[in-house]
Amino acid sequence: MIEPSFFYEKLKSRKTEFFTGVPDSLLKSFCAYIADHVKDENHIIAANEGAAVGLACGYHIATGYIPLVYMQNSGIGNAVNPLLSLADYDVYKIPLILLIGWRGEPGVKDEPQHYKQGNVTCSMLEAMRIPYSVMSDTEAEIENQLSAMYDHFINNNSPYALVVKNRTFSEYKSDVISLSNEIFSLSREDAIHEVINSSTDQFFISTTGMISRELFELRKKTGLSHSFDFLTVGSMGHASQIAMGIALQKPERNITCLDGDGSLLMHMGTLAVIGSRKPRNFCHIILNNGAHDSVGGQPTVGLLIDIPAIAQACGYEKTYSVQTKTELHNILYRINEENMLGPILIEIRVRKGSRPDLGRPSSTPLENKIFFMEALN
Numbered sequence: 001m002i003e004p005s006f007f008y009e010k011l012k013s014r015k016t017e018f019f020t021g022v023p024d025s026l027l028k029s030f031c032a033y034i035a036d037h038v039k040d041e042n043h044i045i046a047a048n049e050g051a052a053v054g055l056a057c058g059y060h061i062a063t064g065y066i067p068l069v070y071m072q073n074s075g076i077g078n079a080v081n082p083l084l085s086l087a088d089y090d091v092y093k094i095p096l097i098l099l100i101g102w103r104g105e106p107g108v109k110d111e112p113q114h115y116k117q118g119n120v121t122c123s124m125l126e127a128m129r130i131p132y133s134v135m136s137d138t139e140a141e142i143e144n145q146l147s148a149m150y151d152h153f154i155n156n157n158s159p160y161a162l163v164v165k166n167r168t169f170s171e172y173k174s175d176v177i178s179l180s181n182e183i184f185s186l187s188r189e190d191a192i193h194e195v196i197n198s199s200t201d202q203f204f205i206s207t208t209g210m211i212s213r214e215l216f217e218l219r220k221k222t223g224l225s226h227s228f229d230f231l232t233v234g235s236m237g238h239a240s241q242i243a244m245g246i247a248l249q250k251p252e253r254n255i256t257c258l259d260g261d262g263s264l265l266m267h268m269g270t271l272a273v274i275g276s277r278k279p280r281n282f283c284h285i286i287l288n289n290g291a292h293d294s295v296g297g298q299p300t301v302g303l304l305i306d307i308p309a310i311a312q313a314c315g316y317e318k319t320y321s322v323q324t325k326t327e328l329h330n331i332l333y334r335i336n337e338e339n340m341l342g343p344i345l346i347e348i349r350v351r352k353g354s355r356p357d358l359g360r361p362s363s364t365p366l367e368n369k370i371f372f373m374e375a376l377n
Contacts, residue, residue: 007142173285184350196283208232318335
């Protein structure tokens with residue numbers, strides 16, 4: 001395995017000192033190391049992977065040095081446009097290191113939403129004509145791979161990818177990134193429990209990561225049907241648009257989106273679309289812990305901005321922010337009692353972390369879709 005410190009020092013010796021991207025569980029040790037050892041102005045956790053490529057290109061244009069962009073392979077899709085129309089050899093010729101976590105690697109057990117992406121990761125890079133190496137887990141071979149990569153930059157001035165398998169990096173725990181905190185009294189799971197207990201006729205669309213896992217576990221624990229929940233186990237950032245698409249076609253149904261701060265920030269323009277179309281049966285709940293909790297607890301800017309004010313400016317009818325169980329209960333009761341019309345947004349500020357024995361959905365994504373459609377119709 002590769003020590004994050006070793007890899008970082010090898011990059012630094014070649015003047016790669018700017019890092020940006022969206023966190024991934026396979027890269028969390030390396031991301032934790034740079035969080036501890038890189039100045040804030042040289043490490044930016046981006047809203048999405050395409051934005052990270054843009055940031056990196058701006059850095060190169062300003063300095064002439066080669067930056068690194070990190071992402072899970074699921075984020076390649078977000079990055080395709082700037083990679084091909086900005087950084088590409090046939091356009092602006094901008095050298096970038098793409099450090100890509102290989103979820104769903106063929107032959108390796110993983111979650112169902114990762115398998116297709118894992119199977120096509122290398123072929124996608126080949127289709128984009130981005131050269132790549134599957135990163136070695138030995139220091140001697142890493143030296144050779146880095147030499148070949150920087151030779152490519154000298155000769156071609158265009159992106160190069162390092163595809164990272166599971167357990168390539170040895171474990172590193174950050175002094176800066178804490179996986180749990182006690183800033184807020186509510187856990188995310190308790191907040192979800194309060195939300196689903198407040199309603200008997202809601203259909204829920206939950207975002208990727210811990211939120212969908214916790215919703216599934218709570219239904220199982222309470223003996224309630226999973227059929228009223230669409231678990232968006234992939235497609236980070238798109239749960240609210242799935243929910244709005246359902247809400248507009250089923251105006252007689254009450255539709256609630258359980259979203260996260262990282263997911264919301266990834267495609268925040270969706271707030272303006274929801275606010276402009278005004279689905280009256282739509283409630284948007286943001287479980288905001290200021291972190292990418294599912295992939296290592298790296299910070300977002302979720303707690304540094306006023307999400308309800310942004311939603312209100314985008315046209316939401318009512319917006320609220322709560323951080324205690326009592327506040328949440330009272331708001332949910334009021335919404336139900338007064339039959340408020342949406343779109344409504346509730347920001348629930350929750351603490352980071354989840355219980356260690358949290359399970360995963362036992363149904364397949366296809367089974368989930370079929371059961372949900374049957375209940376919806």
